[in-house]
Amino acid sequence: MSGVATADQPAAAPPAGRHHLTGRARSERRLAGMLVGPAAIVMVAVVAYPIIDAVILSLQRSDLRFPNATKFIGLANYGHVLSAPVWWQDVLHTTIITVISVGIQLVLGMLLALAMHRAIFARGAVRAIALIPYGIVAVVAAYSWQYAWSLNSGWIPKLLGLTTDPLSHQFTTYVAIIITEIWKNTPFMALLLLAGLALVPDELHEAAKVDGATIWQRFWRITIPLMKPAILVALLFRTLDAFRIFDTIYIFNQGAQGTESISMLNYSTLLNRLNLGLGSAVSVLLFLLVALIALVFIKGFGAGAAPGGEAR
Protein backbone atom coordinates (compact mmCIF):
# COMPACT_ATOMS: atom_id res chain seq x y z
CA MET A 1 0.00 0.00 0.00
CA SER A 2 2.70 2.49 1.00
CA GLY A 3 4.88 1.27 -1.90
CA VAL A 4 2.19 2.24 -4.38
CA ALA A 5 1.75 5.59 -2.74
CA THR A 6 5.44 6.53 -2.96
CA ALA A 7 5.61 5.35 -6.56
CA ASP A 8 2.67 7.62 -7.38
CA GLN A 9 4.16 10.59 -5.58
CA PRO A 10 6.32 12.13 -8.39
CA ALA A 11 3.66 11.79 -11.06
CA ALA A 12 0.97 13.22 -8.84
CA ALA A 13 3.13 16.10 -7.68
CA PRO A 14 1.60 18.93 -9.77
CA PRO A 15 -2.07 18.49 -8.79
CA ALA A 16 -1.11 18.13 -5.14
CA GLY A 17 -4.46 19.47 -3.96
CA ARG A 18 -6.39 16.76 -5.72
CA HIS A 19 -4.16 14.03 -4.37
CA HIS A 20 -4.58 15.44 -0.90
CA LEU A 21 -8.36 15.36 -1.32
CA THR A 22 -8.54 11.77 -2.44
CA GLY A 23 -6.25 10.81 0.42
CA ARG A 24 -8.59 12.61 2.76
CA ALA A 25 -11.62 10.98 1.23
CA ARG A 26 -9.94 7.62 1.55
CA SER A 27 -9.14 8.13 5.22
CA GLU A 28 -12.69 9.35 5.73
CA ARG A 29 -13.99 6.11 4.22
CA ARG A 30 -11.64 4.06 6.33
CA LEU A 31 -12.81 5.86 9.48
CA ALA A 32 -16.43 5.38 8.42
CA GLY A 33 -15.80 1.67 7.95
CA MET A 34 -14.27 1.39 11.39
CA LEU A 35 -17.15 3.29 12.99
CA VAL A 36 -20.01 1.54 11.19
CA GLY A 37 -18.39 -1.89 11.07
CA PRO A 38 -19.03 -3.15 14.59
CA ALA A 39 -22.73 -2.23 14.62
CA ALA A 40 -23.22 -3.68 11.14
CA ILE A 41 -21.41 -6.90 11.99
CA VAL A 42 -23.42 -7.39 15.18
CA MET A 43 -26.74 -6.85 13.41
CA VAL A 44 -25.90 -9.12 10.52
CA ALA A 45 -24.35 -11.85 12.66
CA VAL A 46 -27.07 -11.98 15.30
CA VAL A 47 -29.95 -11.80 12.84
CA ALA A 48 -28.56 -13.40 9.68
CA TYR A 49 -27.06 -16.50 11.26
CA PRO A 50 -30.28 -17.52 13.03
CA ILE A 51 -32.34 -16.84 9.89
CA ILE A 52 -30.13 -19.18 7.89
CA ASP A 53 -30.26 -21.67 10.74
CA ALA A 54 -34.06 -21.36 10.85
CA VAL A 55 -34.29 -22.04 7.12
CA ILE A 56 -32.06 -25.11 7.45
CA LEU A 57 -33.96 -26.40 10.49
CA SER A 58 -37.25 -25.86 8.71
CA LEU A 59 -36.16 -28.34 6.01
CA GLN A 60 -35.43 -31.05 8.56
CA ARG A 61 -37.35 -33.31 10.79
CA SER A 62 -35.85 -32.00 14.00
CA ASP A 63 -37.55 -32.77 17.26
CA LEU A 64 -35.61 -32.33 20.51
CA ARG A 65 -37.58 -35.19 22.06
CA PHE A 66 -36.32 -37.52 19.35
CA PRO A 67 -32.85 -36.18 18.53
CA ASN A 68 -31.82 -39.33 16.68
CA ALA A 69 -34.65 -39.08 14.19
CA THR A 70 -33.32 -35.85 12.66
CA LYS A 71 -33.18 -35.95 8.88
CA PHE A 72 -33.63 -33.78 5.79
CA ILE A 73 -37.24 -33.83 4.63
CA GLY A 74 -37.40 -30.95 2.13
CA LEU A 75 -40.49 -28.79 2.25
CA ALA A 76 -42.59 -31.30 4.21
CA ASN A 77 -42.69 -29.04 7.29
CA TYR A 78 -44.07 -26.19 5.22
CA GLY A 79 -46.67 -28.49 3.69
CA HIS A 80 -47.58 -29.60 7.18
CA VAL A 81 -47.96 -26.06 8.51
CA LEU A 82 -49.81 -24.67 5.51
CA SER A 83 -52.27 -27.55 5.43
CA ALA A 84 -53.01 -27.26 9.15
CA PRO A 85 -56.21 -25.36 10.00
CA VAL A 86 -54.51 -23.97 13.16
CA TRP A 87 -52.03 -21.97 11.04
CA TRP A 88 -54.81 -20.28 9.05
CA GLN A 89 -56.86 -19.68 12.18
CA ASP A 90 -53.87 -18.03 13.82
CA VAL A 91 -53.25 -15.89 10.74
CA LEU A 92 -56.87 -14.79 11.02
CA HIS A 93 -56.62 -14.07 14.79
CA THR A 94 -53.43 -12.09 14.28
CA THR A 95 -54.95 -10.12 11.39
CA ILE A 96 -58.09 -9.30 13.36
CA ILE A 97 -56.11 -8.04 16.33
CA THR A 98 -53.69 -6.09 14.12
CA VAL A 99 -56.28 -4.37 11.94
CA ILE A 100 -58.66 -3.38 14.74
CA SER A 101 -56.04 -2.33 17.26
CA VAL A 102 -53.90 -0.36 14.79
CA GLY A 103 -56.97 1.29 13.26
CA ILE A 104 -58.18 2.51 16.64
CA GLN A 105 -54.63 3.48 17.64
CA LEU A 106 -54.41 5.66 14.55
CA VAL A 107 -57.57 7.58 15.43
CA LEU A 108 -56.79 7.90 19.14
CA GLY A 109 -53.12 8.58 18.43
CA MET A 110 -54.06 11.41 16.11
CA LEU A 111 -56.33 12.92 18.77
CA LEU A 112 -53.62 12.54 21.37
CA ALA A 113 -51.03 14.07 19.05
CA LEU A 114 -53.32 17.03 18.35
CA ALA A 115 -53.90 17.41 22.09
CA MET A 116 -50.16 17.37 22.82
CA HIS A 117 -49.50 19.74 19.92
CA ARG A 118 -52.23 22.25 20.74
CA ALA A 119 -51.98 22.00 24.53
CA ILE A 120 -53.14 25.31 26.02
CA PHE A 121 -51.73 24.66 29.48
CA ALA A 122 -50.03 21.83 31.36
CA ARG A 123 -48.22 20.73 28.18
CA GLY A 124 -45.35 19.04 30.01
CA ALA A 125 -47.69 17.29 32.43
CA VAL A 126 -49.95 15.93 29.71
CA ARG A 127 -46.99 14.65 27.71
CA ALA A 128 -45.52 12.91 30.73
CA ILE A 129 -48.83 11.30 31.68
CA ALA A 130 -49.65 10.30 28.11
CA LEU A 131 -46.25 8.61 27.84
CA ILE A 132 -46.78 6.38 30.90
CA PRO A 133 -48.37 3.48 28.99
CA TYR A 134 -45.41 3.55 26.59
CA GLY A 135 -42.94 3.18 29.45
CA ILE A 136 -44.76 0.39 31.25
CA VAL A 137 -43.45 -3.15 30.94
CA ALA A 138 -45.70 -4.97 28.45
CA VAL A 139 -46.12 -7.89 30.84
CA VAL A 140 -47.29 -5.53 33.59
CA ALA A 141 -49.81 -3.85 31.28
CA ALA A 142 -51.15 -7.24 30.27
CA TYR A 143 -51.50 -8.37 33.91
CA SER A 144 -53.23 -5.15 34.91
CA TRP A 145 -55.84 -5.49 32.18
CA GLN A 146 -56.22 -9.23 32.64
CA TYR A 147 -56.93 -8.83 36.37
CA ALA A 148 -59.22 -5.91 35.59
CA TRP A 149 -61.33 -8.04 33.23
CA SER A 150 -61.25 -11.31 35.16
CA LEU A 151 -64.50 -12.10 36.97
CA ASN A 152 -62.39 -13.50 39.77
CA SER A 153 -60.66 -10.24 40.66
CA GLY A 154 -61.58 -7.40 38.37
CA TRP A 155 -63.40 -4.11 38.59
CA ILE A 156 -64.66 -4.20 34.99
CA PRO A 157 -67.11 -7.14 35.35
CA LYS A 158 -68.37 -5.49 38.53
CA LEU A 159 -68.80 -2.16 36.74
CA LEU A 160 -70.61 -3.77 33.79
CA GLY A 161 -72.65 -6.08 36.03
CA LEU A 162 -71.38 -9.25 34.32
CA THR A 163 -72.09 -12.58 35.93
CA THR A 164 -69.98 -14.84 33.70
CA ASP A 165 -66.25 -14.43 33.25
CA PRO A 166 -65.60 -12.19 30.22
CA LEU A 167 -62.26 -13.95 29.73
CA SER A 168 -64.03 -17.27 29.17
CA HIS A 169 -65.76 -15.95 26.04
CA GLN A 170 -63.96 -15.43 22.77
CA PHE A 171 -65.51 -12.06 21.89
CA THR A 172 -64.90 -10.35 25.23
CA THR A 173 -61.40 -11.83 25.42
CA TYR A 174 -60.64 -10.20 22.08
CA VAL A 175 -62.07 -6.92 23.37
CA ALA A 176 -59.84 -7.14 26.45
CA ILE A 177 -56.70 -8.01 24.47
CA ILE A 178 -57.32 -5.30 21.87
CA ILE A 179 -57.94 -2.68 24.58
CA THR A 180 -54.66 -3.68 26.23
CA GLU A 181 -52.81 -3.27 22.93
CA ILE A 182 -54.47 0.08 22.25
CA TRP A 183 -53.73 1.38 25.73
CA LYS A 184 -50.10 0.33 25.59
CA ASN A 185 -49.29 1.51 22.07
CA THR A 186 -51.35 4.62 21.42
CA PRO A 187 -48.72 6.92 23.01
CA PHE A 188 -46.03 5.69 20.62
CA MET A 189 -48.39 6.12 17.67
CA ALA A 190 -49.11 9.65 18.92
CA LEU A 191 -45.40 10.45 19.17
CA LEU A 192 -44.78 9.33 15.60
CA LEU A 193 -47.74 11.45 14.43
CA LEU A 194 -46.66 14.40 16.57
CA ALA A 195 -43.41 14.53 14.62
CA GLY A 196 -45.41 14.83 11.41
CA LEU A 197 -47.74 17.40 12.94
CA ALA A 198 -44.79 19.61 13.80
CA LEU A 199 -43.96 19.82 10.09
CA VAL A 200 -47.34 21.40 9.19
CA PRO A 201 -46.76 25.16 9.00
CA ASP A 202 -49.10 27.33 11.08
CA GLU A 203 -49.25 29.93 8.30
CA LEU A 204 -51.21 27.54 6.08
CA HIS A 205 -53.84 27.18 8.78
CA GLU A 206 -53.96 30.93 9.31
CA ALA A 207 -54.36 31.57 5.58
CA ALA A 208 -57.11 28.96 5.28
CA LYS A 209 -58.83 30.43 8.31
CA VAL A 210 -58.83 33.87 6.67
CA ASP A 211 -60.36 32.29 3.59
CA GLY A 212 -63.17 30.93 5.73
CA ALA A 213 -62.22 27.25 6.01
CA THR A 214 -63.75 25.45 8.98
CA ILE A 215 -61.57 23.58 11.45
CA TRP A 216 -62.82 20.31 9.93
CA GLN A 217 -61.90 21.40 6.37
CA ARG A 218 -58.48 22.54 7.52
CA PHE A 219 -57.83 19.20 9.19
CA TRP A 220 -58.75 17.13 6.13
CA ARG A 221 -57.37 19.45 3.43
CA ILE A 222 -54.17 20.72 5.08
CA THR A 223 -53.11 18.64 8.08
CA ILE A 224 -53.82 15.17 6.71
CA PRO A 225 -52.21 15.59 3.25
CA LEU A 226 -49.09 17.17 4.73
CA MET A 227 -48.86 14.47 7.37
CA LYS A 228 -49.25 11.60 4.93
CA PRO A 229 -45.60 10.46 5.12
CA ALA A 230 -45.65 10.50 8.93
CA ILE A 231 -48.96 8.65 9.02
CA LEU A 232 -47.66 5.93 6.69
CA VAL A 233 -44.48 5.47 8.71
CA ALA A 234 -46.46 5.29 11.95
CA LEU A 235 -48.87 2.77 10.41
CA LEU A 236 -46.00 0.68 9.07
CA PHE A 237 -44.21 0.50 12.40
CA ARG A 238 -47.33 -0.14 14.43
CA THR A 239 -48.70 -2.73 11.99
CA LEU A 240 -45.49 -4.75 11.98
CA ASP A 241 -45.31 -4.55 15.76
CA ALA A 242 -48.95 -5.53 16.24
CA PHE A 243 -48.56 -8.43 13.84
CA ARG A 244 -45.86 -9.88 16.10
CA ILE A 245 -48.17 -9.75 19.15
CA PHE A 246 -46.96 -12.16 21.83
CA ASP A 247 -46.60 -10.75 25.36
CA THR A 248 -50.23 -9.75 25.89
CA ILE A 249 -51.62 -13.06 24.64
CA TYR A 250 -49.08 -15.11 26.60
CA ILE A 251 -50.06 -13.36 29.83
CA PHE A 252 -53.80 -13.37 29.14
CA ASN A 253 -54.29 -17.02 28.28
CA GLN A 254 -51.39 -18.39 26.21
CA GLY A 255 -53.69 -18.43 23.21
CA ALA A 256 -56.77 -20.05 24.74
CA GLN A 257 -60.32 -18.91 23.78
CA GLY A 258 -59.30 -18.85 20.12
CA THR A 259 -56.89 -15.95 20.51
CA GLU A 260 -53.65 -17.71 19.56
CA SER A 261 -51.46 -15.47 17.41
CA ILE A 262 -48.79 -16.60 14.94
CA SER A 263 -46.00 -15.66 17.37
CA MET A 264 -47.74 -17.65 20.12
CA LEU A 265 -48.01 -20.68 17.82
CA ASN A 266 -44.37 -20.27 16.89
CA TYR A 267 -43.31 -20.11 20.53
CA SER A 268 -45.35 -23.10 21.65
CA THR A 269 -44.23 -25.27 18.73
CA LEU A 270 -40.60 -24.45 19.46
CA LEU A 271 -40.46 -24.40 23.23
CA ASN A 272 -43.42 -26.39 24.51
CA ARG A 273 -43.50 -29.09 21.85
CA LEU A 274 -39.73 -28.78 21.21
CA ASN A 275 -40.34 -29.37 17.52
CA LEU A 276 -37.58 -27.27 15.99
CA GLY A 277 -38.29 -28.28 12.40
CA LEU A 278 -41.98 -27.43 12.43
CA GLY A 279 -41.41 -24.38 14.62
CA SER A 280 -38.72 -23.05 12.30
CA ALA A 281 -41.07 -23.42 9.34
CA VAL A 282 -43.57 -21.25 11.24
CA SER A 283 -40.74 -18.77 11.97
CA VAL A 284 -39.80 -18.52 8.32
CA LEU A 285 -43.43 -18.11 7.24
CA LEU A 286 -43.98 -15.38 9.85
CA PHE A 287 -40.82 -13.65 8.68
CA LEU A 288 -42.05 -13.79 5.07
CA LEU A 289 -45.47 -12.41 6.06
CA VAL A 290 -43.87 -9.51 7.92
CA ALA A 291 -41.58 -8.81 4.95
CA LEU A 292 -44.62 -8.88 2.65
CA ILE A 293 -46.47 -6.35 4.83
CA ALA A 294 -43.40 -4.09 4.89
CA LEU A 295 -43.05 -4.39 1.12
CA VAL A 296 -46.70 -3.48 0.54
CA PHE A 297 -46.32 -0.39 2.74
CA ILE A 298 -43.01 0.70 1.25
CA LYS A 299 -43.67 -0.02 -2.42
CA GLY A 300 -47.43 0.40 -2.40
CA PHE A 301 -47.73 3.57 -0.35
CA GLY A 302 -44.18 4.89 -0.42
CA ALA A 303 -43.82 4.72 3.36
CA GLY A 304 -40.12 3.97 3.20
CA ALA A 305 -39.09 7.47 2.18
CA ALA A 306 -39.14 8.93 5.64
CA PRO A 307 -37.39 6.36 7.84
CA GLY A 308 -34.79 5.64 5.18
CA GLY A 309 -31.66 7.70 4.99
CA GLU A 310 -32.56 9.62 1.87
CA ALA A 311 -34.74 12.15 3.70
CA ARG A 312 -31.54 13.93 4.55
Add this chain to the structure above:
Amino acid sequence: MKEQAKQRSGWSVALLVIVVASLVPVLWIVMLSLKTPATVTDGSFIPQHWTLSNYKDIFNAGVFTDALRNSIGIALISTALAVLLASAAAYAIARLDFPGKRIILAVSLAVAMFPQVSLVGPLYNLWRQIGLYDTWPGLIIPYMTFALPLSIYTLSAFFREIPWELEQAAQVDGATPGQAFRKVIAPLATPGIATTFIIVFIICWNDFIFAISLTSTSNAQTVPAAIALFPGVSQFTVPIGDIAAAAVVVTVPVMLLVILFQRRIVAGLTAGAVKG
Protein backbone atom coordinates in the same frame (compact mmCIF):
# COMPACT_ATOMS: atom_id res chain seq x y z
CA MET B 1 -62.72 36.27 25.13
CA LYS B 2 -65.67 33.90 25.19
CA GLU B 3 -64.03 31.64 22.64
CA GLN B 4 -60.92 31.47 24.79
CA ALA B 5 -62.93 30.31 27.77
CA LYS B 6 -64.58 27.67 25.62
CA GLN B 7 -61.19 26.52 24.41
CA ARG B 8 -59.90 26.28 27.94
CA SER B 9 -62.80 24.18 29.15
CA GLY B 10 -62.57 21.95 26.06
CA TRP B 11 -58.90 21.43 26.77
CA SER B 12 -59.61 20.67 30.41
CA VAL B 13 -62.00 17.90 29.41
CA ALA B 14 -59.42 16.44 26.98
CA LEU B 15 -56.77 16.61 29.69
CA LEU B 16 -59.03 14.79 32.13
CA VAL B 17 -59.75 12.02 29.61
CA ILE B 18 -56.03 11.56 28.87
CA VAL B 19 -55.12 11.44 32.55
CA VAL B 20 -57.84 8.96 33.46
CA ALA B 21 -57.18 6.70 30.46
CA SER B 22 -53.43 6.67 31.08
CA LEU B 23 -53.51 6.23 34.82
CA VAL B 24 -56.42 3.90 35.66
CA PRO B 25 -54.61 0.67 34.71
CA VAL B 26 -51.52 1.82 36.60
CA LEU B 27 -53.53 2.74 39.69
CA TRP B 28 -55.38 -0.57 39.45
CA ILE B 29 -52.21 -2.65 39.65
CA VAL B 30 -50.99 -0.49 42.56
CA MET B 31 -54.31 -1.03 44.36
CA LEU B 32 -54.13 -4.79 43.74
CA SER B 33 -50.65 -4.88 45.21
CA LEU B 34 -51.92 -3.27 48.41
CA LYS B 35 -54.79 -5.70 49.00
CA THR B 36 -54.63 -8.50 51.54
CA PRO B 37 -54.73 -12.09 50.20
CA ALA B 38 -58.28 -12.46 51.49
CA THR B 39 -59.60 -9.41 49.65
CA VAL B 40 -57.48 -9.52 46.49
CA THR B 41 -60.32 -11.13 44.54
CA ASP B 42 -63.13 -8.90 45.84
CA GLY B 43 -63.20 -6.84 42.64
CA SER B 44 -63.27 -3.46 44.36
CA PHE B 45 -60.99 -0.85 42.85
CA ILE B 46 -59.86 0.51 46.22
CA PRO B 47 -58.63 -2.01 48.81
CA GLN B 48 -60.90 -2.74 51.79
CA HIS B 49 -57.86 -3.58 53.90
CA TRP B 50 -54.51 -2.02 53.06
CA THR B 51 -51.30 -3.98 53.47
CA LEU B 52 -47.67 -3.97 52.42
CA SER B 53 -47.30 -7.71 52.99
CA ASN B 54 -47.13 -8.48 49.25
CA TYR B 55 -44.04 -6.31 48.95
CA LYS B 56 -42.49 -7.97 51.98
CA ASP B 57 -43.22 -11.37 50.44
CA ILE B 58 -41.53 -10.70 47.13
CA PHE B 59 -38.45 -9.10 48.66
CA ASN B 60 -38.08 -12.00 51.09
CA ALA B 61 -38.37 -14.62 48.35
CA GLY B 62 -35.12 -14.96 46.43
CA VAL B 63 -36.81 -15.34 43.05
CA PHE B 64 -37.78 -11.71 42.73
CA THR B 65 -34.61 -10.09 44.06
CA ASP B 66 -32.49 -12.29 41.79
CA ALA B 67 -34.65 -11.35 38.84
CA LEU B 68 -34.39 -7.68 39.74
CA ARG B 69 -30.60 -7.95 39.83
CA ASN B 70 -30.59 -9.71 36.46
CA SER B 71 -32.95 -7.16 34.94
CA ILE B 72 -30.88 -4.19 36.07
CA GLY B 73 -27.55 -5.71 35.06
CA ILE B 74 -28.63 -7.09 31.70
CA ALA B 75 -30.57 -3.97 30.68
CA LEU B 76 -27.73 -1.63 31.67
CA ILE B 77 -25.02 -3.63 29.88
CA SER B 78 -27.11 -4.17 26.74
CA THR B 79 -28.01 -0.49 26.62
CA ALA B 80 -24.43 0.67 27.13
CA LEU B 81 -23.13 -1.62 24.37
CA ALA B 82 -25.91 -0.70 21.95
CA VAL B 83 -25.45 3.03 22.52
CA LEU B 84 -21.68 2.74 22.16
CA LEU B 85 -21.83 0.85 18.86
CA ALA B 86 -24.68 3.00 17.58
CA SER B 87 -22.90 6.26 18.47
CA ALA B 88 -19.95 5.32 16.31
CA ALA B 89 -22.19 4.24 13.44
CA ALA B 90 -24.48 7.26 13.74
CA TYR B 91 -21.50 9.63 13.74
CA ALA B 92 -20.30 8.12 10.47
CA ILE B 93 -23.80 8.29 9.00
CA ALA B 94 -24.37 11.89 10.03
CA ARG B 95 -20.94 13.31 9.31
CA LEU B 96 -18.91 11.23 6.90
CA ASP B 97 -19.28 10.54 3.22
CA PHE B 98 -18.92 6.86 2.45
CA PRO B 99 -20.45 4.24 0.20
CA GLY B 100 -22.79 1.83 1.88
CA LYS B 101 -24.56 4.42 4.02
CA ARG B 102 -27.89 3.37 2.55
CA ILE B 103 -27.07 -0.28 3.09
CA ILE B 104 -26.47 0.18 6.80
CA LEU B 105 -29.72 2.12 7.14
CA ALA B 106 -31.57 -0.55 5.18
CA VAL B 107 -30.09 -3.30 7.37
CA SER B 108 -31.13 -1.36 10.48
CA LEU B 109 -34.65 -0.99 9.16
CA ALA B 110 -34.83 -4.70 8.33
CA VAL B 111 -33.66 -5.63 11.84
CA ALA B 112 -36.17 -3.21 13.39
CA MET B 113 -39.00 -4.85 11.48
CA PHE B 114 -37.86 -8.40 12.11
CA PRO B 115 -40.27 -10.67 14.00
CA GLN B 116 -38.19 -11.49 17.07
CA VAL B 117 -39.98 -14.74 17.77
CA SER B 118 -38.48 -16.08 14.52
CA LEU B 119 -35.05 -15.93 16.17
CA VAL B 120 -36.14 -17.71 19.32
CA GLY B 121 -35.83 -21.23 17.92
CA PRO B 122 -32.37 -20.93 16.36
CA LEU B 123 -31.00 -18.93 19.30
CA TYR B 124 -32.43 -21.42 21.80
CA ASN B 125 -30.77 -24.21 19.87
CA LEU B 126 -27.43 -22.43 19.43
CA TRP B 127 -27.26 -21.06 22.98
CA ARG B 128 -27.76 -24.56 24.38
CA GLN B 129 -24.95 -25.88 22.22
CA ILE B 130 -22.42 -23.18 23.10
CA GLY B 131 -23.43 -22.72 26.72
CA LEU B 132 -25.09 -19.30 26.53
CA TYR B 133 -28.54 -20.60 27.46
CA ASP B 134 -29.69 -19.10 30.77
CA THR B 135 -26.74 -16.71 31.04
CA TRP B 136 -26.45 -12.90 30.98
CA PRO B 137 -24.64 -12.76 27.62
CA GLY B 138 -27.36 -14.98 26.19
CA LEU B 139 -29.83 -12.14 26.71
CA ILE B 140 -27.44 -9.22 26.26
CA ILE B 141 -26.56 -10.24 22.70
CA PRO B 142 -30.13 -10.22 21.32
CA TYR B 143 -31.12 -7.14 23.37
CA MET B 144 -28.14 -5.18 22.10
CA THR B 145 -28.84 -6.24 18.52
CA PHE B 146 -32.50 -5.28 18.55
CA ALA B 147 -31.74 -1.98 20.26
CA LEU B 148 -29.23 -0.99 17.58
CA PRO B 149 -31.59 0.14 14.77
CA LEU B 150 -33.57 2.57 16.91
CA SER B 151 -30.32 3.81 18.53
CA ILE B 152 -28.73 4.42 15.14
CA TYR B 153 -31.76 6.31 13.80
CA THR B 154 -32.23 8.42 16.90
CA LEU B 155 -28.55 9.20 17.33
CA SER B 156 -27.93 10.09 13.70
CA ALA B 157 -30.92 12.47 13.86
CA PHE B 158 -29.40 14.11 16.94
CA PHE B 159 -25.92 14.19 15.45
CA ARG B 160 -27.15 16.02 12.37
CA GLU B 161 -28.29 18.90 14.57
CA ILE B 162 -24.78 19.44 15.89
CA PRO B 163 -23.08 22.46 14.23
CA TRP B 164 -20.71 21.27 11.52
CA GLU B 165 -18.49 24.35 11.71
CA LEU B 166 -17.07 23.43 15.09
CA GLU B 167 -15.80 20.12 13.83
CA GLN B 168 -14.29 21.76 10.74
CA ALA B 169 -12.71 24.43 12.90
CA ALA B 170 -11.08 21.74 15.02
CA GLN B 171 -9.79 20.02 11.89
CA VAL B 172 -8.43 23.30 10.54
CA ASP B 173 -6.61 23.67 13.84
CA GLY B 174 -4.95 20.33 13.14
CA ALA B 175 -7.23 17.79 14.78
CA THR B 176 -7.73 14.48 13.00
CA PRO B 177 -11.31 13.34 12.29
CA GLY B 178 -10.94 11.01 15.26
CA GLN B 179 -9.87 13.81 17.59
CA ALA B 180 -12.63 16.04 16.27
CA PHE B 181 -15.06 13.30 17.27
CA ARG B 182 -13.71 12.83 20.78
CA LYS B 183 -12.95 16.40 21.75
CA VAL B 184 -15.59 18.44 19.97
CA ILE B 185 -18.55 16.37 18.89
CA ALA B 186 -18.78 13.96 21.80
CA PRO B 187 -19.49 16.64 24.43
CA LEU B 188 -22.06 18.28 22.15
CA ALA B 189 -23.63 14.91 21.51
CA THR B 190 -24.08 13.98 25.16
CA PRO B 191 -27.76 15.07 25.45
CA GLY B 192 -28.72 12.99 22.42
CA ILE B 193 -26.76 10.03 23.72
CA ALA B 194 -28.42 10.31 27.13
CA THR B 195 -31.86 10.40 25.52
CA THR B 196 -31.09 7.37 23.40
CA PHE B 197 -29.79 5.59 26.48
CA ILE B 198 -33.11 6.10 28.26
CA ILE B 199 -35.20 4.95 25.29
CA VAL B 200 -33.05 1.86 24.73
CA PHE B 201 -33.01 1.03 28.42
CA ILE B 202 -36.81 1.02 28.43
CA ILE B 203 -36.85 -1.37 25.47
CA CYS B 204 -34.38 -3.81 27.08
CA TRP B 205 -36.12 -3.55 30.47
CA ASN B 206 -39.48 -4.39 28.87
CA ASP B 207 -38.49 -7.42 26.82
CA PHE B 208 -40.41 -10.59 27.51
CA ILE B 209 -40.06 -12.94 24.56
CA PHE B 210 -36.29 -13.51 24.76
CA ALA B 211 -36.38 -13.58 28.55
CA ILE B 212 -39.03 -16.30 28.67
CA SER B 213 -37.38 -18.35 25.89
CA LEU B 214 -33.66 -18.11 26.62
CA THR B 215 -33.59 -18.37 30.42
CA SER B 216 -34.85 -20.92 32.86
CA THR B 217 -33.49 -20.14 36.33
CA SER B 218 -32.64 -17.19 38.55
CA ASN B 219 -29.24 -17.29 36.86
CA ALA B 220 -30.41 -14.91 34.16
CA GLN B 221 -34.19 -14.68 34.41
CA THR B 222 -35.34 -11.07 34.24
CA VAL B 223 -38.34 -9.66 36.09
CA PRO B 224 -40.94 -9.90 33.29
CA ALA B 225 -40.18 -13.61 32.87
CA ALA B 226 -39.98 -14.21 36.62
CA ILE B 227 -43.37 -12.55 37.19
CA ALA B 228 -45.00 -14.68 34.52
CA LEU B 229 -43.66 -17.82 36.21
CA PHE B 230 -44.29 -16.81 39.86
CA PRO B 231 -45.27 -19.87 41.81
CA GLY B 232 -48.51 -19.68 43.76
CA VAL B 233 -48.95 -20.97 47.30
CA SER B 234 -50.57 -24.01 45.76
CA GLN B 235 -50.93 -24.85 42.10
CA PHE B 236 -54.56 -23.74 42.16
CA THR B 237 -53.99 -20.20 43.39
CA VAL B 238 -52.55 -17.45 41.26
CA PRO B 239 -50.40 -15.18 43.44
CA ILE B 240 -52.18 -12.02 42.26
CA GLY B 241 -50.94 -9.84 45.11
CA ASP B 242 -47.31 -10.87 44.63
CA ILE B 243 -47.49 -10.42 40.87
CA ALA B 244 -49.05 -6.98 41.32
CA ALA B 245 -46.39 -5.93 43.84
CA ALA B 246 -43.57 -7.12 41.56
CA ALA B 247 -45.23 -5.35 38.64
CA VAL B 248 -45.30 -2.09 40.60
CA VAL B 249 -41.63 -2.42 41.58
CA VAL B 250 -40.48 -2.85 37.96
CA THR B 251 -42.79 -0.12 36.72
CA VAL B 252 -41.76 2.62 39.12
CA PRO B 253 -38.18 3.24 37.89
CA VAL B 254 -39.28 3.40 34.26
CA MET B 255 -42.20 5.66 35.08
CA LEU B 256 -39.87 8.02 36.90
CA LEU B 257 -37.53 8.06 33.89
CA VAL B 258 -40.44 8.78 31.56
CA ILE B 259 -41.83 11.58 33.71
CA LEU B 260 -38.46 13.21 34.38
CA PHE B 261 -37.25 13.03 30.80
CA GLN B 262 -40.54 13.26 28.87
CA ARG B 263 -39.37 16.24 26.85
CA ARG B 264 -36.22 14.44 25.75
CA ILE B 265 -37.95 11.14 25.05
CA VAL B 266 -40.49 12.93 22.85
CA ALA B 267 -37.68 14.74 21.04
CA GLY B 268 -35.66 11.56 20.63
CA LEU B 269 -38.43 9.33 19.37
CA THR B 270 -39.87 11.93 17.01
CA ALA B 271 -36.45 12.91 15.64
CA GLY B 272 -35.50 9.31 14.97
CA ALA B 273 -38.85 8.51 13.42
CA VAL B 274 -39.29 11.22 10.87
CA LYS B 275 -36.12 13.16 10.29
CA GLY B 276 -33.99 10.02 10.10
